[in-house]
Amino acid sequence: MISVIQEIVSAGLLIAGTFLLLVAAIGIVRMPDIFLRMSAASKASSLGAGCVLLAVAVSAADIAITVRAVAGVLFLFLTAPVASHMIGRAAYMIGVPLWKGMVIDELKGHYDTRRHTLSGIDGASRRAQRGTGPLGEVRDAGR
Amino acid sequence: MVQTIALWVVLPLLSIAVALPVIRLVRGPSLPDRVVALDVMGTIAIAIFATYALINRKPAFLDAALVVGLIGFIGTIAFAYYTERRI
Numbered sequence: 001m002i003s004v005i006q007e008i009v010s011a012g013l014l015i016a017g018t019f020l021l022l023v024a025a026i027g028i029v030r031m032p033d034i035f036l037r038m039s040a041a042s043k044a045s046s047l048g049a050g051c052v053l054l055a056v057a058v059s060a061a062d063i064a065i066t067v068r069a070v071a072g073v074l075f076l077f078l079t080a081p082v083a084s085h086m087i088g089r090a091a092y093m094i095g096v097p098l099w100k101g102m103v104i105d106e107l108k109g110h111y112d113t114r115r116h117t118l119s120g121i122d123g124a125s126r127r128a129q130r131g132t133g134p135l136g137e138v139r140d141a142g143r
Numbered sequence: 144m145v146q147t148i149a150l151w152v153v154l155p156l157l158s159i160a161v162a163l164p165v166i167r168l169v170r171g172p173s174l175p176d177r178v179v180a181l182d183v184m185g186t187i188a189i190a191i192f193a194t195y196a197l198i199n200r201k202p203a204f205l206d207a208a209l210v211v212g213l214i215g216f217i218g219t220i221a222f223a224y225y226t227e228r229r230i
Contacts, residue, residue: 086223091175
């Protein structure tokens, strides 16, 4: 009985993960813009690979395999948003063209491309105006 | 049952899915497009390794999947730094 439930849950997770990965692969080919491509790819692909790893964990029911699979899921869910955020920021910074059907670009003119910060609204520029370092110490007070 | 499904349904679909981003890797107009395509291919490779470990009952392939994920993350971060500081 337990093994039948195990098989059904594992097969369902496996098919769901495969479907999500296929959607991510189609999205990365068909979307018109790098940011839309990342929107299709990063969420669907991390969820799909997480489903497949959980299917392996459910199917094996062995503590060594389950620990490896859960560690893989945690690693994937922690690193995929960081990586896609960094590559999207780099793409916006070097001026990759946006989709022509886009309505508004709210970041336009807000990025300081020389210092690679959001100008005027982040902590670094506030500290630069006050002349203090990241820990509050007074920096180049002579000027 | 689940091993039959994994062998005859999941592995062919994942093979198609890992072949599709190659189109974007070749055609992609800018460098971040290609990096995102490689990232997705690495994630699908993790799923393929996990499915292979499920079919053959070889848990060592899960370690290989973890290493592929780690290398993909480091590579994406490195490409992001390289792209951003290039100008």
